[in-house]
Amino acid sequence: MTDDDGKVVKTSDGTPKTCECVTENKSKQWLTGLVADITIFTYGMQTGWMSPSIQVLQGPNSPSGYPLSDYEISWIAGTVTIVAVFFCLGFSVVCDRYGRRMSLVLVAVTQAIGWIIKLISANPVCLIVSQVFVGIASAGVYTCAPLYIKEISSDSIRGSMASAGIVLQSVGTLIMFGIAPHLEYHTVLWLVTWIPVVNVLLLLKIPETPPYLVKRGKIDEARTTIASLVGLEPDSKSVNASVECLTKAQEYFDTLPKISLKRAFADKATRRAFYIGLFVVSLLDFGGNFVISIYASVIIKNSGVTVRPELQALSLPAIMIIGSLVSTVTVEKYGRKPLLISSLIINGLPMAILGILLILPTYGFEIAQWIPVLCVIITVFAYGAGVLPIPYIILMEIFNFEVRAMVFGFYVTYGWFLCFLQTIIFTPISQALGMHVIFFLFSAVNIISAICCAIWLPETKGKSLEKIQDELCAR
Template sequence: MLVPAAKWVATINEGGIANQFFMALMVTIPVLNFGMLLGWQSPMTPVLQDPNGPAPEPISDETLSWMAALTFLPPIFCGFHMGGMIDKWGRKAFTMLTSLFLTISWSIMLLTLRPWALIASRVVAGFACATCYVVTPLYLKEIASDKVRGALGSLFILAQNLGYLLIYLSGDLLPFAAVMWMCTAVPVLHLLAFLLMPETPVFLIKQGKLKEAREALAWLRNTTIDDKNLEEAIKELEREEEYTKSMKQANFKSLVQDKTRFKAFRIAVNVMLSQETCGYLVVLTYAGSIFEKASDSINLKLSPNKQTIVVGTLQLLGSIVASCIVEKTGRKWLLAVTSLVTGLSMLTLGGWFLVTGAGAWMPGWLPVLAMCTCIFADAAGYQPVPYVIMSELFSFQYRGVATSLIISGTALSDFAQTKAYDPLLKLLGIHWVFIIFSIICFLGTFYTIMWVPETKGRTVEEIYAILEGKKEIEDEEAGKEVSRL
């Protein structure tokens, strides 16, 4: 027993994999807390609307609607500038700033639960959304070695889904005040602990801090600062920085002027918008009604909190699967398969609502199975993989600008969906809404197969060569790890 255990420890220590995963976990704690904040509204809505609850007055549905929507408003406007600021001030500073925004957001609700405070809290949380959705994928990309780059990148959505599940469980098991203090403690402790964490080597090189960059990279690779491979990696980073300095400053104009780079930008935009508009939010919203309808024919009686726990567990399991298999399957085909499965699940849900709405009978287990499959497949690939692809399609010079522009666009999509889906449901009916979402998923599958390149294990130069139709560039030495900037 001891020998296999020793081999396992040696494996995770080789190349600094354990250190990189530890660093990735530290980087994604603000995302976990943001997931807790997003999920908090679900188990706490009955508490907030209870006349005898902790709120000074019952919170109206309109206030709750604005709370959900306004979270995505700040990223629409400040997201455009976030990439440039992160490139200027660093990944570490903005990760800590995310925790500061989250601390302020939770603290407002600790002080008072009046409607204006709940809305103000969500606006502040929106700034945390703007920072973490831009800086976290960049941080994960720049601390990861090639063989775990996809796994670390997928931790972004895993952390968010773990946050959902934690708040669902704590909302069901703990008193309201205990939940609030727990949620506030997470970003406060992270803010203090992250002071000890290193900046990314890529950014340190950009700042001319060669000694700090060498030390940070040595720790991330679990090696000594005089290691030959480490020296080669540092030189590669320096060459990239010299090349960056020789070029014009990255902005939207320079992003679209280069034909290949603009093609990469369009691909990133399309896969992210496909992910955001696939109807996942509607499935989560209607999970309760699906469980309720199913209970008539399959004796499935679950309280609203238990239903959210089931949903949160499926999300987390899907995210764990994504982290485990993304390096084996590659990005392209994992995204294509999960978007196809999500589309088929959406189509099944739409068909079930259409048939039962017309008065015909269909088994109650079918929508539950379709919903669970949809949630699992979405978390296992359709949600995390686009973030991985987005971070791998651009060099350091353009990564911040491109990511901030894309996140602003997806935030606008989330805001519009949150406020518009209810009128849309009343106009078309839930069955047509699910069918439309299934078509979006199928279009996303087709687009992925036809135009999205496989980015696993490739440099930006190799990816762009594929986009230009050139033959794939082979590494000069088989098995040699190339710096992915």
């Protein structure tokens, strides 16, 4: 942001106030953002492919030529998480070096390769290799897509656009759960392989983000892009003001030494933003929802409840969609902080009840079969409504352009590691101490996180980056 003399207006700690897209016509921003979000939709389909495919791959008519063993299935299923941990930081480098749009193109290409290899062969080695590409793409999805959405969207719709990606992820999973059990194995793959292929073509048509174009010295292209996104002429005052704002900020950053973690942490606002980011990613990925999404059938079975497998498979992503739609509609009205706090409480209480329900049968008590199912439904809803989307929205909003890609790569790596950690500790702790202990732990994490959010987390709804950083410096 510049003052009347054309000088860079700075925050209280000396860093420049950065610029957002001017807010006029938002339809082009939504359409452009949805093209980027197709990568998240494909991610939802690829993560949803494994569950309904296990029965096919282990059946007598397995496309692999023989029924796969549990050991082979475990490798096929586990490869994605392991690979994703090692590629997140690489995608943050790609985002900064080659642009946000081209990094999304790379994600979509990798997603297409993952499907194509599955289509060519169902040999377990080929399936593992295909899952390696899915893992690489999964590392990039939540590193690249949120960055792109942040940098092409106006403050007033930023949260809703980010939540829309979560809706599409759940829709992708639901579609896969719906079609995979009822269509032939290769028919499913033929249908879904075209989605990332078409996505690549669409991504090549959308613009690069204005901040990245300015960073590369493409000022005229940045002006044209901003004008297109907000529905104004390139020579309008509002567009010129935004371009000048971005240019002045970039000139300031160009005078500084090359960005590094040490220099980033020297900035008070960035340092506090990093701690907040670490906190929200921790509560997102260690709150128990990832375990519930994987072990829902085991949890319900251990509670003495019998649910039709196909009904259970379709119900969880459907509930996630409802929760995500609630987030999309309410996040700009009520704010990030109230939505996250309420969803953490709603998430934590049913987990405590689940823990109690898992203990009661050992003392001879009978429980109504609908109660554990309701608890799982509530936690999945809370996950979609706030626990999953809000941390990513906050991460989008609290970092400046210079460090955004770098820290996103770190956080996504950290998040995948926590997901992997949950999956490997769940079974041993459940067997040693009882499954109820795990759910009491997850409940405590959610409730304590809600209290910490109420005390410590800043509200970012509708605020520009400069205002958010000023508030962080004042804390």
